[in-house]
Amino acid sequence: MTRIHCLVAAVLMSLSLNLQAEGADLYPLSSPAEQERFQALTEELRCPKCQNQNIADSDAPIAKDMREEVHRMLQQGASNEQVVDALVARFGEFVRYKPQLEPRTVLLWATPVIVVIVGLLVITLVVVRSRRNTETSSALTPEQRRRAEQILKDAEAP
Template identity: 60%
Template sequence: MAGTLSRLTLLTCLIMLPLALNAADGDIYPFDSEAKQERFQELTKELRCPKCQNQNIADSNAPIAQDMKDEVYRMVRDGASDDQVVDSLVARFGEFVRYKPQFDGRTLMLWATPVLVVLVGFLTVAVIVIRSRRHGESASSLTPEQRQRAERILKDSR
């Protein structure tokens, strides 16, 4: 019974830990309005940590992510727009910090690659289907002798 209770307590602590850490994040960055707090949270979720790569700066504990959060906090507190905040961090850390890069000449291949891969896939399937139909039609035409031989083989096997 004591083992089950300690496991349940441990599980509860593990479930509550992320919630406590998230709540603590709001206390570290106090804002004078709820709107600025929400903007800060949205911006930190939209920006990628350069060190962690697949984590946003809101979830990252890396020192560089902390620096980025501090910069976002300062700019939001001082009244900067979302675009100004993102542009400032992109200028400092590069386009990589955006989870959704803008469409321009540098990111053309990034946006076009999925479309090209799907088109190539469809064309490959179409070519395979067309070739198999053509090959199937030519292979199925038997000469009368071959047809009679096949019928004899089938009759003998019954």
């Protein structure tokens, strides 16, 4: 690797470190614990515009607004629940990765259990039917038995 390549690599690395440091300083808080709360909240909330991306990782303008709102509320002393409730009230239940169990979300939470139970019932019915069909269809009638014996005797005779 030439000196120019090394110089370019060093410059790019130093610029990327500066950008990372700027990202952390965009939302300064009073303590490292508050900074951790901010990080946890922004990772817990989903961006309304992006598909399955949290607001910490999203570059969408609405995610930036949500991060600023979280930062503002944390500076005012709001609890995590208050922050989440305010953003849910503003943007809807979609911003939660784990929706709460409420009457309107019962079906959402119960669907996996219902699917497993229905699947087990279907498997049980198929197995029972196949056993029942095997038991009833395997017995030969006397006429069929006589005919089979005759075919075997004819096959053995040279």
